[in-house]
Amino acid sequence: MTQHPSMKSESISRARYGCAVGAMQSAVAIPGTMPIADCGPGCADKQYASLAFYNGFQGSGYGGGASHPSINTTEKEVVFGGNDRLRELIQASTKVLKADLFVVTTGCISDIVGDDVASVVGEFQRRNVSVVYAETGGFMGNNFIGHEVVVKAVIDQYVGDFSGEKEQGLVNIWTELPYQNTFWRGDLAEIKRVLEGIGLKVNILFGHGSGGVEEWKTIPKAQFNIVIHTWLGLSVAEHLSEKYGQPFLHFPTIPIGSIATGNFLRDVGKYAKIDSKKVESFIESEERDYYKYMEEFSEFFSEYFFGVPSKFAVVTDSAYALAITKFAVNQLGLIPVKVILTENPPEEHRESIREQFRSIADGVSIEAEFIEDGFVIEEEIRNSDRKPAILFGTTWDRDIAKEVGAGVVEVSFPASYEVVLSRSYVGYRGALSLIEKIFTVTIGASA
Amino acid sequence: MQFGCDPKSDSTNTLRGGTYIPTVLDTLREKTKVNAHEVVYEGFNGIYCVEAGGPSPGVGCAGRGIITAVQLFKQQNIFEELDLDVILYDVLGDVVCGGFAVPIREGIAQHVFTVSSADFMSIYASNNLFKGISGYSRSGGALLGGVIANSINQPYSKEIVDDFVKRTDTQVVEYIPRSVTVTQSELQGKTVIESAPGSAQADIYRSLAKKIAAHTESKVPTPLEISDLREWAGQWGKHLLELERSGSVAETLVKV
Numbered sequence: 001m002t003q004h005p006s007m008k009s010e011s012i013s014r015a016r017y018g019c020a021v022g023a024m025q026s027a028v029a030i031p032g033t034m035p036i037a038d039c040g041p042g043c044a045d046k047q048y049a050s051l052a053f054y055n056g057f058q059g060s061g062y063g064g065g066a067s068h069p070s071i072n073t074t075e076k077e078v079v080f081g082g083n084d085r086l087r088e089l090i091q092a093s094t095k096v097l098k099a100d101l102f103v104v105t106t107g108c109i110s111d112i113v114g115d116d117v118a119s120v121v122g123e124f125q126r127r128n129v130s131v132v133y134a135e136t137g138g139f140m141g142n143n144f145i146g147h148e149v150v151v152k153a154v155i156d157q158y159v160g161d162f163s164g165e166k167e168q169g170l171v172n173i174w175t176e177l178p179y180q181n182t183f184w185r186g187d188l189a190e191i192k193r194v195l196e197g198i199g200l201k202v203n204i205l206f207g208h209g210s211g212g213v214e215e216w217k218t219i220p221k222a223q224f225n226i227v228i229h230t231w232l233g234l235s236v237a238e239h240l241s242e243k244y245g246q247p248f249l250h251f252p253t254i255p256i257g258s259i260a261t262g263n264f265l266r267d268v269g270k271y272a273k274i275d276s277k278k279v280e281s282f283i284e285s286e287e288r289d290y291y292k293y294m295e296e297f298s299e300f301f302s303e304y305f306f307g308v309p310s311k312f313a314v315v316t317d318s319a320y321a322l323a324i325t326k327f328a329v330n331q332l333g334l335i336p337v338k339v340i341l342t343e344n345p346p347e348e349h350r351e352s353i354r355e356q357f358r359s360i361a362d363g364v365s366i367e368a369e370f371i372e373d374g375f376v377i378e379e380e381i382r383n384s385d386r387k388p389a390i391l392f393g394t395t396w397d398r399d400i401a402k403e404v405g406a407g408v409v410e411v412s413f414p415a416s417y418e419v420v421l422s423r424s425y426v427g428y429r430g431a432l433s434l435i436e437k438i439f440t441v442t443i444g445a446s447a
Numbered sequence: 448m449q450f451g452c453d454p455k456s457d458s459t460n461t462l463r464g465g466t467y468i469p470t471v472l473d474t475l476r477e478k479t480k481v482n483a484h485e486v487v488y489e490g491f492n493g494i495y496c497v498e499a500g501g502p503s504p505g506v507g508c509a510g511r512g513i514i515t516a517v518q519l520f521k522q523q524n525i526f527e528e529l530d531l532d533v534i535l536y537d538v539l540g541d542v543v544c545g546g547f548a549v550p551i552r553e554g555i556a557q558h559v560f561t562v563s564s565a566d567f568m569s570i571y572a573s574n575n576l577f578k579g580i581s582g583y584s585r586s587g588g589a590l591l592g593g594v595i596a597n598s599i600n601q602p603y604s605k606e607i608v609d610d611f612v613k614r615t616d617t618q619v620v621e622y623i624p625r626s627v628t629v630t631q632s633e634l635q636g637k638t639v640i641e642s643a644p645g646s647a648q649a650d651i652y653r654s655l656a657k658k659i660a661a662h663t664e665s666k667v668p669t670p671l672e673i674s675d676l677r678e679w680a681g682q683w684g685k686h687l688l689e690l691e692r693s694g695s696v697a698e699t700l701v702k703v
Contacts (some may be wrong), residue, residue: 079515081506113508
């Protein structure tokens with residue numbers, strides 16, 4: 001196997017993720033939870049600004065952005081260690097700030113110096129203060145890796161052990177990375193909605209539909225976990241399997257559109273032993289609405305055939321890339337010409353991810369490439385024989401899209417030319433929004 | 448000036464009658480801005496004493512502490528202001544991280560002398576230091592003046608160090624025997640020069656000082672690769688075993 005040029009470079013231009021401490025945003029995504037940044041002031045600000053502001057302008061939320069405390073490490077904490085300062089900060093934060101749970105997220109400095117964050121936080125935990133710590137030094141990896149560290153920290157240090165009965169029909173959902181995925185709020189709401197539609201009780205865990213830490217406390221009671229991602233959340237589900245004896249279902253593809261969402265709901269319903277009539281009844285009612293819109297849309301689709309794109313490229317993280325590619329192929333009849341996966345997934349998951357792209361549909365297969373470097377991504381698209389008419393990517397892909405004459409649908413971090421509130425691109429309703437966006441971009445090109 | 452670069456802060460202790468001086472970092476911990484003069488203390492024979500200091504054992508980053516202390520002195524031009532004859536950075540025995548390598552970086556020290564006994568651990572640490580010196584030599588760092596062979600009481604100890612310096616392309620500047628005079632002086636909180644100026648040990652230190660004062664040309668050492676160093680040590684191990692069997696080592700030990 002030849003090494004891709006991106007592997008040869010020691011620097012990455014326009015990386016499409018944050019560093020591990022960016023997972024402080026995962027704490028922000030749990031309602032009522034507030035991170036305590038144990039890092040330099042620039043680290044916290046940069047992660048917030050890039051992930052939560054210049055990415056759909058999602059905003060700070062209750063405990064993010066400028067709201068949460070930060071140790072603001074100086075040379076003093078480097079030389080003498082930051083334990084005393086952290087102790088002082090937790091003490092002050094718990095006194096003046098209202099949060100159900102504080103999550104100390106450490107940065108590179110604290111982790112390199114070797115601050116004993118566990119023992120400082122432990123002092124507060126022994127006094128029943130709701131605080132946990134997550135070692136998220138940037139050198140540990142990116143914010144995807146940091147997210148799993150934060151999630152496990154909350155489970156192990158806050159939720160704790162459980163020996164009670166499981167609640168039939170209660171499920172925990174592990175899916176998109178909050179904030180990194182520009183549309184996570186709408187997407188999680190839609191996933192929760194459709195699963196509730198077939199009769200499940202859903203711990204969505206992040207976002208406005210979550211019940212915050214009270215919901216997290218019920219994680220051990222769930223009948224099973226559902227991982228809806230190519231790889232993120234799998235290690236969490238495995239951890240929960242060991243810790244609470246919970247099985248898990250893994251869906252590499254986030255369902256978009258009626259076919260994928262219907263199949264997803266049938267699989268979940270079967271596993272959860274839900275009456276199939278109930279599942280089919282919900283699917284039917286959803287499809288009725290879905291296809292009413294599709295029927296009306298079909299006029300545009302057939303009349304505007306000369307302006308409808310046929311070839312597309314995807315430049316985003318593996319989960320969204322897979323979901324969008326399957327939807328575009330199976331429901332819109334488009335042809336993938338380039339799939340570039342940008343989140344640097346762990347090596348052990350790469351082959352299974354590649355395999356997913358090799359069986360998009362009957363006769364439709366594409367070899368996905370793992371590239372993090374913005375320059376190399378541009379080169380790949382520029383030098384490709386088959387140019388896309390539509391590019392699902394980021395703000396950073398606008399230049400190359402313009403060069404090759406493609407329309408851009410910003411679906412990924414950083415989406416700085418999208419203002420996103422509750423918009424979703426998954427499930428039934430999200431699929432309609434995605435169709436609207438794709439063809440608005442397409443028709444808008446002739447304006 | 449003797450500038451102690453070790454968080455234990457005991458480098459200048461015997462120059463100050465066994466007393467410990469406030470360190471640069473202790474002072475910085477108390478207040479954000481420090482005048483370097485506040486942490487310079489005069490010791491025996493007009494020697495200026497400075498201790499960089501560091502965090503408590505087990506916390507913080509001592510290496511960064513050394514950087515902070517040395518930079519503070521450079522920024523305030525103290526070395527020029529005090530019109531010093533010699534500045535001696537006394538650095539702990541290994542370049543464990545970038546911080547402890549600061550004195551050998553460009554613009555700080557001119558020459559490096561490593562203190563090593565004939566014990567393998569000590570030779571190993573010296574070889575490691577040579578790697579550091581060799582690395583920094585490419586960016587204008589201090590070069591190696593030589594090895595100060597310490598605790599040399601056995602003929603074979605001298606031979607081991609001699610062989611090591613030959614292989615690493617450097618020299619022995621002085622052979623220092625282990626002496627009870629040193630222990631006595633330390634227990635009095637004094638240097639040998641102060642407590643026993645007429646002793647043979649004091650003469651050896653004076654000889655060393657003269658050689659260092661006259662030293663001008665340092666070189667880039669050629670440290671051994673770890674496998675070569677191991678092989679070299681193994682050969683010496685065999686050789687010492689043979690000496691022991693022949694009785695020559697035991698005889699020497701009886702004499703000591």
